Amino acid sequence: GVYISEFNTALDFGWNTIAYVEGGRGLQQNVNEGSSSYNLLIHDNIIHDTQLDGIVMTTVDPSKGPVEIYNNLIYNTGTGPANAENSGTWTCMNLEAYDPSGYGPGSGNYQVYNNTLYNCGNWTDPPYDDSEGMLIFEPVSGTSKGMTLTNNIVCASTVSPYCADSNACHSTSGSNNIFYGNEAAPTNSSITDSINSNPDLTSLSTPNFQLESGSPAINAGVTESIVVTDFQGLTRPQGTAYDIGAYEVYGGGGGSTMTLSASPTSLAFGSVVDRSNSSLQTTLTPPGNSDVSI
Numbered sequence: 001g002v003y004i005s006e007f008n009t010a011l012d013f014g015w016n017t018i019a020y021v022e023g024g025r026g027l028q029q030n031v032n033e034g035s036s037s038y039n040l041l042i043h044d045n046i047i048h049d050t051q052l053d054g055i056v057m058t059t060v061d062p063s064k065g066p067v068e069i070y071n072n073l074i075y076n077t078g079t080g081p082a083n084a085e086n087s088g089t090w091t092c093m094n095l096e097a098y099d100p101s102g103y104g105p106g107s108g109n110y111q112v113y114n115n116t117l118y119n120c121g122n123w124t125d126p127p128y129d130d131s132e133g134m135l136i137f138e139p140v141s142g143t144s145k146g147m148t149l150t151n152n153i154v155c156a157s158t159v160s161p162y163c164a165d166s167n168a169c170h171s172t173s174g175s176n177n178i179f180y181g182n183e184a185a186p187t188n189s190s191i192t193d194s195i196n197s198n199p200d201l202t203s204l205s206t207p208n209f210q211l212e213s214g215s216p217a218i219n220a221g222v223t224e225s226i227v228v229t230d231f232q233g234l235t236r237p238q239g240t241a242y243d244i245g246a247y248e249v250y251g252g253g254g255g256s257t258m259t260l261s262a263s264p265t266s267l268a269f270g271s272v273v274d275r276s277n278s279s280l281q282t283t284l285t286p287p288g289n290s291d292v293s294i
Contacts (some may be wrong), residue, residue, distance in 0.1 A: 001050070007034035009065060014044045018158045021050040023083045026074075031059040031100045031279065039065035043072065044231055050077040052118060056094040062108030062145070069093070070113040070224070071231045071246050073209055078132060080123025090132040091164065092120035092154075097138060097145035097171070105143040109173070113224045114151040116209050116231075118201070118248040132166035139171040149174035151221035153199050153245040156181035176221050178244050195220060199245065210247045210291070211257045217244035218253035234287060250287060260284040260292065 001018040001199045004011065004027070018026040026047040031037060041235020047054040059280035060067045078090030095110045098253050121132040130136075134156050137147040149172060162179050163169035163186055173190035178199045185194035200215035202208055211217050221242035229235055230248035237243070267280045285294040 002028070004029040004037070004040075006031055008037040009039045011037070011039065012041045012043075012140045014041065017046045017050075018041045018050075019046070019048050019199060021052075023051055025053045025056050025088070026077060027055045028053075029057040029060070034100060035103045036061035036064075036099055036106050038062060038067060040067045041226075042069045044070075045072045047072065047074045048076045049079070051079060051081070052083060052088045052090055053078055053094045054092045054117075054242050056089070056091075056096070057110065058096040058098050059100050060110070060145075061099070061106030062110065063106055066111060067108075068111045068113065068226060070111075070115060070227050071229075072115045073118075073231060073246050074120065075116065075118040075209070076120070078121040078123060080125070082127055086127055088131075089136055089164065090123050090126055091136050092117040092134050093137070094136040095147050096136075097140040097143045099140075099143060106154055107144040109146045110137075110150045112147060112149050112152060112174075113225050114221070114230070114242070114244070114246055115189075116153045116155075118153075118155045118204070118209060119157050119160070121164070122157045124159055130164045133161040135162060135169070135172075136164040137169070137171050146171040146173060148172070149177050150224060151203075151227075151242055151244045152177045154179045155199060155201070158182055158288060176244060178220075195244070198271075211243060211245065211247075211249050211253075213249075215243075215249075215253070218249050220244050260286055 009233050038061050054074040074092045088117040125272040134154050167190045175193040178195045180187040185196040200212035201264045202210045219239040219241045221244045231246040234248045263283050269278045272278045
């Protein structure tokens with residue numbers, strides 16, 4: 001769908017929809033010639049219905065500048081079948097530790113925050129092992145790169161492992177993620193404070209995936225300074241802590257009354273004859289483009 005090719009730095013890729021990609025990935029970053037890329041922000045995108053990965057990134061050096069992936073909604077990616085070259089992987093997100101030929105080994109971690117990942121890598125007939133799942137991190141000998149997962153919802157089908165490397169999430173660290181749908185959370189000791197229960201998403205058929213009241217994701221995350229708003233622009237946090245996933249619940253999930261702004265704030269009807277009608281209009285706007293029922 002979108003290819004970020006060759007050396008790039010200071011790239012901000014946000015608020016896009018990539019969908020219905022046949023034969024390849026939704027978003028790919030790769031350097032063939034030149035040094036690894038860095039200072040990359042991939043955020044607030046909807047990526048869905050791709051034959052291969054939703055996101056694949058191969059050649060970055062986070063030690064030179066952050067590589068951060070946050071507030072994205074990725075679903076129904078990696079659905080197969082194989083592409084014409086019979087290569088690649090089938091995931092929500094495939095992050096790799098390669099360096100371009102002729103350049104020294106990079107280091108540091110991909111930072112993956114507050115994403116909602118749903119039903120990826122569910123193709124049941126991949127051409128080789130450990131090629132499908134919700135997430136892949138591919139370590140490379142001689143490098144010290146990894147993946148940090150924080151505040152993510154990873155909601156898998158029963159046929160899709162959370163991590164394709166035997167579901168252990170090698171070279172991966174982090175905390176406060178929800179893993180649901182394919183038995184227990186990953187066993188890697190560097191991934192702490194995981195929640196292994198239904199995140200209670202509001203919609204599984206449209207790009208909504210907000211949190212129901214009572215979701216275990218509400219107020220269960222940790223503060224990430226770069227993620228100051230949620231997917232729809234609502235300030236984080238609303239409650240006592242960040243919510244897990246791409247969406248924050250207005251009012252912190254405590255049943256607070258939503259305050260709407262009005263424009264204009266008052267209406268003057270003047271003199272109206274008894275038993276007649278007079279109409280004026282005001283516009284009510286919820287905070288952060290939240291849904292509201294009246």
